[in-house]
Amino acid sequence: MARIMKGREASIVILIIAFIAIVGSINSKFVEGNSLLLLLSSSIILFILAIGQSFVLLTAEIDVSVGSTMGLCAAICGLLLTGGMSVWPVVLIVLLVGAAAGLFNGFGVAYLKIPAIIMTLGTLGILRGLMIITTGGKWIEDIPNFFKKLSTESFLGLPIPIWIGLILVAAAYLMLRLTRFGRYFYAVGDNADGARLIGIPVAKVKMIAFMLSGISASIAAMVFVMNIGFIPNQTGNGMELQVIAAAVVGGVSLNGGLGTVWGAGLGAIFLTAINSSLIYLKIPAYWNNAISGLLLLVIVISNSKFQDYLRNAPFKRTAFVKGGMGKDEKADQSSA
Amino acid sequence: MKKQINLLLRWEMALVLFLIVEIIFFSMMNPQFLNVTNLIFSMNDYVYIGLAAIPMTFVIITGGIDVSVGSVIGLTSISIGVLWTNGMEVWLAVLIAVAISACAGAVNGGIIAYSNVQPLVVTLGTMFLFSGIALVISGGNSASGYEGISGFPDAFVQLANGLTFGLPNPLYFLIFFLLLFAVILSLTRYGRQVFLVGINMKAAVYSGIRAKFILIWAYVLAGVGGGISGVILTSYFSSARADLGAEAVLPVITAVVLGGTSITGGKGTVLGTGIASVVIGMMQYGLQMMSMTSQETSVVVGFILIIAVLLRLAKWNNIRSFVKFRSHAE
Numbered sequence: 234m235a236r237i238m239k240g241r242e243a244s245i246v247i248l249i250i251a252f253i254a255i256v257g258s259i260n261s262k263f264v265e266g267n268s269l270l271l272l273l274s275s276s277i278i279l280f281i282l283a284i285g286q287s288f289v290l291l292t293a294e295i296d297v298s299v300g301s302t303m304g305l306c307a308a309i310c311g312l313l314l315t316g317g318m319s320v321w322p323v324v325l326i327v328l329l330v331g332a333a334a335g336l337f338n339g340f341g342v343a344y345l346k347i348p349a350i351i352m353t354l355g356t357l358g359i360l361r362g363l364m365i366i367t368t369g370g371k372w373i374e375d376i377p378n379f380f381k382k383l384s385t386e387s388f389l390g391l392p393i394p395i396w397i398g399l400i401l402v403a404a405a406y407l408m409l410r411l412t413r414f415g416r417y418f419y420a421v422g423d424n425a426d427g428a429r430l431i432g433i434p435v436a437k438v439k440m441i442a443f444m445l446s447g448i449s450a451s452i453a454a455m456v457f458v459m460n461i462g463f464i465p466n467q468t469g470n471g472m473e474l475q476v477i478a479a480a481v482v483g484g485v486s487l488n489g490g491l492g493t494v495w496g497a498g499l500g501a502i503f504l505t506a507i508n509s510s511l512i513y514l515k516i517p518a519y520w521n522n523a524i525s526g527l528l529l530l531v532i533v534i535s536n537s538k539f540q541d542y543l544r545n546a547p548f549k550r551t552a553f554v555k556g557g558m559g560k561d562e563k564a565d566q567s568s569a
Numbered sequence: 570m571k572k573q574i575n576l577l578l579r580w581e582m583a584l585v586l587f588l589i590v591e592i593i594f595f596s597m598m599n600p601q602f603l604n605v606t607n608l609i610f611s612m613n614d615y616v617y618i619g620l621a622a623i624p625m626t627f628v629i630i631t632g633g634i635d636v637s638v639g640s641v642i643g644l645t646s647i648s649i650g651v652l653w654t655n656g657m658e659v660w661l662a663v664l665i666a667v668a669i670s671a672c673a674g675a676v677n678g679g680i681i682a683y684s685n686v687q688p689l690v691v692t693l694g695t696m697f698l699f700s701g702i703a704l705v706i707s708g709g710n711s712a713s714g715y716e717g718i719s720g721f722p723d724a725f726v727q728l729a730n731g732l733t734f735g736l737p738n739p740l741y742f743l744i745f746f747l748l749l750f751a752v753i754l755s756l757t758r759y760g761r762q763v764f765l766v767g768i769n770m771k772a773a774v775y776s777g778i779r780a781k782f783i784l785i786w787a788y789v790l791a792g793v794g795g796g797i798s799g800v801i802l803t804s805y806f807s808s809a810r811a812d813l814g815a816e817a818v819l820p821v822i823t824a825v826v827l828g829g830t831s832i833t834g835g836k837g838t839v840l841g842t843g844i845a846s847v848v849i850g851m852m853q854y855g856l857q858m859m860s861m862t863s864q865e866t867s868v869v870v871g872f873i874l875i876i877a878v879l880l881r882l883a884k885w886n887n888i889r890s891f892v893k894f895r896s897h898a899e
Contacts, residue, residue, distance in 0.1 A: 351832055351878050355872065358871030365865060366868070370864075474693055478697070487689065487690060519704040520705055521704075527694075529694040530694035534680060537684045537686050
C-alpha cells in the first residue's frame with residue numbers, strides 16, 4: 234500500500250522532470266535562467282487551488298465551483314482595493330467570502346445530502362452571476378500599486394506568491410499527515426460509514442473540506458489580483474476543470490482517501506509546464522487544450538491500467554497489499 | 570382517486586405546474602411575455618439545451634456524466650464550417666460533422682467502459698481534447714481561434730430559422746428527439762438495459778447483459794445529441810465557431826437533473842428532461858425580458874438546480890402515503 238502510494242507521486246515527479254528535460258533539449262531557453270522560476274510563478278494560482286481541492290477530493294466529494302469562487306473573490310478584492318480600503322481588512326473580507334462560499338457548498342453536501350457535483354455546479358452558476366452583478370459587468374482596473382507590487386517583491390530570492398504557495402502546501406501536508414483531524418479526511422474518504430462508526434464527525438469533516446477549498450480559492454483570487462493587476466469578467470472561468478485535472482494527474486483519487494496535497498500541487502505545475510512549453514516549442518497557443526487533454530487522458534488511463542497490473546501481479550499478493558485491495562475494488566464499483 | 574393523486578405527484582406533473590407558474594409570474598412582470606408567437610419563437614434560443622440534454626439522460630441513468638458535451642457542440646460546429654469552406658456540399662458536411670460527434674461519444678464511452686477511470690475524469694480530459702481539436706481545426710484554417718466562419722447557403726440557415734406549418738423548425742427537432750429517445754428508453758430492450766446498468770452494474774454483468782456495449786452506446790447517443798445541438802446552433806447563428814456551446818454544460822446537466830434523473834443513476838425519464846429544458850429555457854428568456862444578462866440568470870438557474878435536487882431528496886413517499894391514507898379515510 235505504502236509503495237503504491239509512493240508510486241502515485243513518483244510518477245508525476247518523473248513526468249515533470251522528463252517533460253522539462255525533453256522540452257529543454259529541444260529549446261535550451263526553457264531551462265535557462267529564470268524560466269523555471271517563471272514557470273513556478275505562473276502555476277501558483279492553479280497550485281493554491283489544487284491544495285484546497287485535494288481536501289474535498291480526499292473526502293470523496295468534488296468541488297467544481299472553485300473557479301467561480303475565485304472570480305467572485307477577485308472581483309470583491311478589486312472593488313475594495315480600488316475603493317481605498319487598506320490591505321488587511323480586504324484580505325480578511327475576501328477570505329471570509331471564500332469561506333462562506335465553501336460553507337454553503339459544504340452545508341448542502343454534508344447536511345442536506347445533495348450530490349456534490351450537483352451542489353457545486355449550482356454554486357458555480359450562482360457565484361458566476363453574483364460576480365457579474367457585483368462588478369456591474371465591467372472590468373476592474375486601477376488596482377493600487379502597493380498591492381500589485383507584492384507579486385514582484387521577493388524574500389530570500391523567491392517572489393511572495395511562491396512563498397504563499399509553499400507555506401500553504403507545507404501547512405496542509407503537515408496537517409493531513411500529523412494531526413488527528415487531518416487523518417479524518419482520509420478516513421472519511423476511504424470509508425464514510427466506517428469513519429462514522431468509530432466516532433468521526435463525517436458531516437463536519439466534509440463541510441470543513443469544502444470550506445478549505447473555498448478559502449484556497451479566495452487566496453488564489455488575491456494572488457491573481459496582485460499578479461495580473463486587473464480583473465476581467467471571465468476571471469476563473471474553466472479553472473475548476475483544470476484544478477481537478479491537476480489533482481488527478483498528481484495522484485489524488487476521485488474515489489477519496491488516496492493522494493497528497495503536494496502531488497496535487499505538482500500536477501498543477503505539470504499542467505502549467507505543458508502550457509508554457511508550447512511557446513518554447515514554437516507550437517501555436519491554440520494547441521494548448523488538445524495537448525493538455527490528451528496528456529490527461531493518457532496519464533489517468535495508464536495509471537488505472539498500472540493499478541490493475543499491480544493488483545493482478547502474483548508477487549504483490551501479500552496481506553499488506555490486500556489492505557489496499559479493498560480500496561481498488563471500491564474503485565471498480567464506483568467507476569463502473 | 571388514488572391513481573389521479575399518484576399522477577399528480579409525479580415529478581413531470583410538478584414540472585408542468587412549475588412551468589405554468591413560471592409563465593404566469595413572468596407575464597405579470599411583463600405583459601409582453603404572454604405573446605404566444607414570442608413564446609414559441611423564443612424556443613429557438615434554448616432548443617439546443619434540450620437536444621443535448623435528452624440523450625444525456627441515458628448517460629446519467631447509467632450513473633455516468635458527460636461534461637464534454639459543450640466541446641462536442643463546438644467541434645461539430647467548426648467541422649461543418651471548415652468542411653464547407655473547403656468546398657464540400659453543406660449537407661454532406663453536416664452529416665460528416667454529426668459522424669464526428671458520434672466518434673467523440675464513442676471515444677468517451679470506449680475509455681469509460683474499458684478502464685477504471687471515472688466518467689467525470691474521462692470526459693474532463695476529452696472536454697479539453699475536443700475543444701482543443703476544434704481550436705486547432707479553426708486555427709489551422711486561417712481563421713484565428715475564435716473567429717467564426719459565416720456566409721452559409723440559405724438552405725442551411727433556414728434549418729433553424731425557417732418555419733414549417735407556421736412553427737419554427739427547431740421545435741420539430743425537439744419533439745422528434747423526445748419521441749425517439751422516449752421510445753428507445755422505455756420501449757426497447759436497450760432502454761431497459763440502460764436502467765439495469767445504472768442500478769447495479771455487477772448484476773447487469775452477471776445476468777449476461779453486454780454492459781460495456783450498453784455504456785458505449787449511451788455515450789455515443791450523448792455525443793450525437795451534442796452534434797445535432799451543434800448543427801442547430803450553427804444554423805441558428807449562421808456562423809460556425811469553435812467555442813459555440815462552451816457555456817452549455819451547466820444548463821444541459823441542470824435540465825437532466827431537474828427532469829428527475831438521479832445523478833447516481835438508475836432512475837430518470839426522457840419526458841422529464843424535455844420538460845425541464847423548456848422550464849430552464851423559459852426561465853432564461855423571462856429573466857432576459859426582465860432585462861437581466863445571461864450571466865445574471867445563471868444565479869437563478871444555479872438555485873433552481875439545488876432546490877430541485879432538495880425537493881427530489883425530500884421524503885415524498887411519506888407525503889404520498891399520507892395523502893393516500895387521507896383519501897382512504899374519506
